[in-house]
Amino acid sequence: MRKNPFAYYGKKLLVFLVSVFILSVAVFYISRLAPGDPLMSYYGERTEKMSVAEKNAAREKLGLNDPIHIQYIRWVENAAKGDFGISFQYKQDVMEVIGSRIGNTLLLGGIGFVLTFAGALLLGVLCAWFEDKWIDKILCKVGTLLSCIPEFWLSLMLILVFAVTLHWLPSSGAYDVGHQNDTLNRIVHLILPMTVVVLQHLWYYAYMIRNKLLEETRADYVLLGKSKGLSKKEIMFKHCLRNILPSYISIMAISVPHVVGGTYIVETVFSYPGIGALSYESARFHDYNLLMVLCMMTGVLVILCNLIGGIINEKIDPRIKANEVVETSEVSKV
Amino acid sequence: MSEILLDVQHLSHMFRLSKHAAIQAVDDVSFQIKKGEIFGLVGESGSGKSTVARCIMNVFKPTAGKILYHGINVCDPKEFRRNHKMLEATRQIIFQDSASSLNRRMTVADIIAEPMQIHRIKPPRGSYRAEGAFQLYYVGMDDSYLDKYPAELSGGQRQRVAIARALSMEPELLVADEPVASLDVSIQAQIINLFKHCNRDHGHTILFIAHDLSMVEYLCDRVGVMYRGKLVELAPTGELYANPQHPYTRALLSAIPIPDPIAERNRPKTEFDELSFDKDGVFTEMAPGHFVLRKENNR
Amino acid sequence: MEALLKIENLSVGIKSPAGKVQAVRDVSFELHPGEVLAIVGESGCGKSMLCKAIMKLLPKSGKIEGGRILANGIDITNYSEKDMRKLRGKLFSFVFQDPMSALNPTIPIGQQIAEAILVHEPKLPKEQVYNRVISLMELVGIRQPHERYKLYPYNFSGGMRQRSVMAIALASNPKILLADEPTTALDVTIQAQILDLLKEIQVKLGTATILVSHDLGVVARCADRVAIMYAGKIVEIGTAEEIYYDPRHPYTWGLMQSLPALNKGRDELKTIPGMPPSLVNPPAHDAFAYRNEYALEMDYHQQPPMFQITDTHYAATWLLDPRAPKVAPPIGGKANV
Numbered sequence: 001m002r003k004n005p006f007a008y009y010g011k012k013l014l015v016f017l018v019s020v021f022i023l024s025v026a027v028f029y030i031s032r033l034a035p036g037d038p039l040m041s042y043y044g045e046r047t048e049k050m051s052v053a054e055k056n057a058a059r060e061k062l063g064l065n066d067p068i069h070i071q072y073i074r075w076v077e078n079a080a081k082g083d084f085g086i087s088f089q090y091k092q093d094v095m096e097v098i099g100s101r102i103g104n105t106l107l108l109g110g111i112g113f114v115l116t117f118a119g120a121l122l123l124g125v126l127c128a129w130f131e132d133k134w135i136d137k138i139l140c141k142v143g144t145l146l147s148c149i150p151e152f153w154l155s156l157m158l159i160l161v162f163a164v165t166l167h168w169l170p171s172s173g174a175y176d177v178g179h180q181n182d183t184l185n186r187i188v189h190l191i192l193p194m195t196v197v198v199l200q201h202l203w204y205y206a207y208m209i210r211n212k213l214l215e216e217t218r219a220d221y222v223l224l225g226k227s228k229g230l231s232k233k234e235i236m237f238k239h240c241l242r243n244i245l246p247s248y249i250s251i252m253a254i255s256v257p258h259v260v261g262g263t264y265i266v267e268t269v270f271s272y273p274g275i276g277a278l279s280y281e282s283a284r285f286h287d288y289n290l291l292m293v294l295c296m297m298t299g300v301l302v303i304l305c306n307l308i309g310g311i312i313n314e315k316i317d318p319r320i321k322a323n324e325v326v327e328t329s330e331v332s333k334v
Numbered sequence: 335m336s337e338i339l340l341d342v343q344h345l346s347h348m349f350r351l352s353k354h355a356a357i358q359a360v361d362d363v364s365f366q367i368k369k370g371e372i373f374g375l376v377g378e379s380g381s382g383k384s385t386v387a388r389c390i391m392n393v394f395k396p397t398a399g400k401i402l403y404h405g406i407n408v409c410d411p412k413e414f415r416r417n418h419k420m421l422e423a424t425r426q427i428i429f430q431d432s433a434s435s436l437n438r439r440m441t442v443a444d445i446i447a448e449p450m451q452i453h454r455i456k457p458p459r460g461s462y463r464a465e466g467a468f469q470l471y472y473v474g475m476d477d478s479y480l481d482k483y484p485a486e487l488s489g490g491q492r493q494r495v496a497i498a499r500a501l502s503m504e505p506e507l508l509v510a511d512e513p514v515a516s517l518d519v520s521i522q523a524q525i526i527n528l529f530k531h532c533n534r535d536h537g538h539t540i541l542f543i544a545h546d547l548s549m550v551e552y553l554c555d556r557v558g559v560m561y562r563g564k565l566v567e568l569a570p571t572g573e574l575y576a577n578p579q580h581p582y583t584r585a586l587l588s589a590i591p592i593p594d595p596i597a598e599r600n601r602p603k604t605e606f607d608e609l610s611f612d613k614d615g616v617f618t619e620m621a622p623g624h625f626v627l628r629k630e631n632n633r
Numbered sequence: 634m635e636a637l638l639k640i641e642n643l644s645v646g647i648k649s650p651a652g653k654v655q656a657v658r659d660v661s662f663e664l665h666p667g668e669v670l671a672i673v674g675e676s677g678c679g680k681s682m683l684c685k686a687i688m689k690l691l692p693k694s695g696k697i698e699g700g701r702i703l704a705n706g707i708d709i710t711n712y713s714e715k716d717m718r719k720l721r722g723k724l725f726s727f728v729f730q731d732p733m734s735a736l737n738p739t740i741p742i743g744q745q746i747a748e749a750i751l752v753h754e755p756k757l758p759k760e761q762v763y764n765r766v767i768s769l770m771e772l773v774g775i776r777q778p779h780e781r782y783k784l785y786p787y788n789f790s791g792g793m794r795q796r797s798v799m800a801i802a803l804a805s806n807p808k809i810l811l812a813d814e815p816t817t818a819l820d821v822t823i824q825a826q827i828l829d830l831l832k833e834i835q836v837k838l839g840t841a842t843i844l845v846s847h848d849l850g851v852v853a854r855c856a857d858r859v860a861i862m863y864a865g866k867i868v869e870i871g872t873a874e875e876i877y878y879d880p881r882h883p884y885t886w887g888l889m890q891s892l893p894a895l896n897k898g899r900d901e902l903k904t905i906p907g908m909p910p911s912l913v914n915p916p917a918h919d920a921f922a923y924r925n926e927y928a929l930e931m932d933y934h935q936q937p938p939m940f941q942i943t944d945t946h947y948a949a950t951w952l953l954d955p956r957a958p959k960v961a962p963p964i965g966g967k968a969n970v
Contacts, residue, residue, distance in 0.1 A: 219734060220729055220731060220734040220735040221734065221735050221736055221737045221738075223690055223727070223729070223735070224727065224729060224735045224736070224798065224801065225737075226688075226690055226721065227688055227690060227721050227722065227725075227726050227727035227802070228721065228722045228726065228748065228749040228752055228801060228804070228805075229718050229719065229720075229721040229722035229723065229749075229752040229753060229805070230718075230748070230752055231718060232714075234752075238748075239737050239740070242739060242740075243737065243738070243739050246739075378820035378821070378822065378823075379791070379820055488677070488908055489676070490908070491908070518675045518676050518847040518848075519847060519848045519849070519850070519888070519891055519892060520675055520847075520887065520888055520891045520904065520905050521675070522891075523891040523893075523902040523903065523904045524904045526902055527901050527902055527904060530901065545820060545821060546821040547821075548850075548893045548894070549893055551893060551897075552893055552896060552899075552902055585822050586821060586822065588825075589821040589822045589824065589825045590821070590850075590893075590894065591825075591848070591850035591851050591853055591854060591894070592850065592853065592894045593849050593850045593853050593877055593889060593892050593894055593895060594853060594877060595853045595854075595856065595873040595874060595877050596874070598853040598854045599853075599854060599855075603825045603826075603829070605822075605826075606822060
């Protein structure tokens with residue numbers, strides 16, 4: 001009954017490619033539908049002083065006068081060669097602009113993601129273990145409260161307390177001028193934005209773990225475990241946690257973009273030089289080429305993580321495979 | 335009595351699991367139900383008896399075969415559309431799990447009146463509520479239950495409500511898919527009596543589906559036994575119990591417990607060896623009205 | 634004979650939104666080594682809660698409110714969770730109604746059985762554990778145990794799953810097996826096989842069994858003694874012969890009469906009218922009075938005590954009071970089948 005792995009992964013790849021294509025078309029068209037003048041991002045203030053003829057010439061130079069589908073085809077052709085065009089605003093190759101920033105975002109989002117993942121697991125198990133005891137109740141209340149606070153407000157409060165009032169931590173940037181290679185300096189700059197990223201997402205997943213675990217503990221097999229003489233610890237970790245981990249991992253895989261992408265607002269507030277702040281600017285100033293690549297990156301990340309999440313889920317949880325096998329005695333080959 | 339209400343001809347249904355695998359849930363099943371009769375369909379889980387019921391109710395579209403109801407082929411989309419009002423109103427189904435087949439957010443009164451409202455039938459007793467009260471009374475509950483929700487009722491009461499809902503349409507054919515399987519024996523007896531009453535006093539034709547033969551004996555006029563999608567034996571109830579022919583029917587009969595410890599302890603159970611099951615037999619008439627699936631060369 | 638398990642005046646309450654449900658009310662009985670005691674009653678009569686209370690597996694909302702549980706003469710009513718853990722699996726273990734949900738779907742069957750062995754013998758070498766698992770699987774009638782060791786519950790049919798649950802229950806040679814409706818979720822032909830297996834194990838290993846069911850017919854095959862439960866109380870208890878051939882409580886009569894096997898030739902099945910009472914505020918008098926066609930005036934005033942009929946046969950009905958009018962039981966005697 002095993003499926004052909006080529007067919008299996010081939011199908012997933014096809015889904016991936018089609019999704020990416022649809023995404024690129026959508027982003028390309030929608031970004032050009034937005035009101036505003038893309039020349040602003042290239043020429044800045046000078047645009048206002050330009051005559052109509054000059055503007056037309058500039059548009060022609062940037063290839064903005066052709067119909068949208070011609071522009072799209074040209075973009076795809078160039079992109080296939082690895083040329084994503086230049087950023088209007090930075091007048092630099094798009095990839096260079098992104099390359100100089102992406103490390104910062106990956107650092108913030110990546111470490112933030114790992115901390116969220118581990119922290120949520122820990123808190124979720126803790127709450128489930130002490131179900132309805134004071135520690136569970138307090139954690140749940142604090143969590144609800146914290147997840148209700150908007151990111152930007154929490155960021156500002158943290159800046160106010162730890163940077164402005166206490167002077168313990170820096171309020172913005174990725175490092176102090178001249179300390180580019182100072183790891184400690186970079187870490188110190190990461191603390192506040194990281195705190196916001198983790199606190200924002202932690203509770204949602206912690207709740208999920210808690211509730212899924214408690215749901216599992218109501219199952220009959222837990223009672224059977226108890227009647228075997230297993231301890232609460234063994235039941236909780238060997239049985240319940242094991243059964244919820246596959247779905248947790250796949251949900252976390254799907255939420256990679258959510259957490260990593262969640263850094264956008266944080267980056268803006270903390271003036272942290274990452275992708276988030278960059279995408280915000282590119283959208284605002286009609287920096288089409290840059291926006292396109294940023295959107296595609298985020299989109300591909302979402303699609304990829306969804307696919308990986310699905311695959312992980314199928315691989316780990318035997319119940320999903322069960323649907324394919326059923327009871328062999330009743331199945332006949334067609 | 336002899337008019338045929340439902341004629342199932344060579345019905346087959348296959349569930350496709352994937353491109354390469356399928357389950358033959360129903361395999362060339364034929365039987366007829368006469369008007370005013372209670373027909374029992376018995377088999378273990380996975381034998382295809384519920385699939386037959388669902389094909390009859392147009393829930394599933396059969397892979398092959400015909401189902402004639404009043405001479406109308408209900409599997410034919412054209413004929414179905416032409417008669418769908420009549421078909422929907424005169425055929426009703428009752429499920430095993432009334433906890434999930436009744437809407438949790440509707441009161442008993444609403445549940446009973448809903449089919450009438452859907453078919454825009456004027457309640458013969460003035461209002462929908464009065465109609466609900468009447469049907470409840472008929473199934474043995476008083477009108478204090480009208481404003482209750484399914485969750486407030488016991489399993490037996492919920493099954494009564496499900497029956498009341500089906501009866502509100504005054505159906506000709508009542509398909510009961512394991513209506514007593516999840517109930518206590520003492521409650522099962524009450525529901526069985528109710529079905530018998532429906533049939534005797536109101537002439538409802540009933541297709542009664544069960545997984546064992548114990549209750550069927552009291553209720554049904556004729557019984558069909560299914561195994562692995564095949565109808566293996568079909569006979570009038572008395573004949574089937576007195577003279578079972580197929581080994582699977584014998585195993586089912588011997589599985590009925592008798593409440594006599596000494597006799598029961600010493601009674602050997604007939605085991606049915608599933609490997610010996612011959613799918614390719616021919617449905618042969620052994621005695622008038624008594625059909626058995628058997629190899630032809632055994633004759 | 635020393636009782637293996639002695640329940641004295643056990644009461645269990647369960648908190649619910651509607652109020653406290655008195656699921657088990659003042660129940661006493663004994664279980665002797667190697668016997669099968671069947672507890673029969675309609676759903677909601679407290680028979681499942683009684684079993685769970687004995688193993689202290691009650692839900693969080695449930696509590697033992699009175700009475701004692703004695704195992705081998707030792708009072709275990711106030712045992713801590715830690716002490717109970719040592720008894721579970723070793724002294725008593727549980728077989729559930731629905732074998733699908735009772736098995737962990739993501740762990741192979743063999744491992745789940747092995748786990749039950751390792752709980753009480755954590756230092757047992759691997760091969761020995763494996764051999765024990767294989768012999769347990771053979772004991773409960775799972776064929777080709779070596780191949781099936783690695784299979785998951787979904788690969789098994791309902792009957793096989795229930796056999797696996799029994800293998801788990803028997804892993805540490807318990808003295809008592811509590812089986813809560815072990816055959817209700819299974820096909821009829823499988824039901825008989827599982828019941829025979831229960832009996833076989835009881836003969837082979839000498840395990841005492843408490844078999845809970847709603848069907849007096851099912852129980853006849855393997856019960857040595859039968860207790861009838863109604864509204865949280867045991868209303869009649871006796872040997873299987875006494876209960877089936879000489880029942881005394883009107884409720885037992887009702888249960889017997891509603892069995893299809895005893896209604897041959899009748900046009901309508903006999904039934905017990907009405908529903909069991911709510912156990913939130915159970916009546917102070919005989920809870921069965923309203924459904925009892927033989928009810929006496931006394932039944933509406935006072936709870937009947939357990940009247941002794943023989944050394945082993947007791948029933949709680951005022952009909953057995955010397956002052957009561959003589960009522961001929963509508964059922965009983967060997968002639969009924």
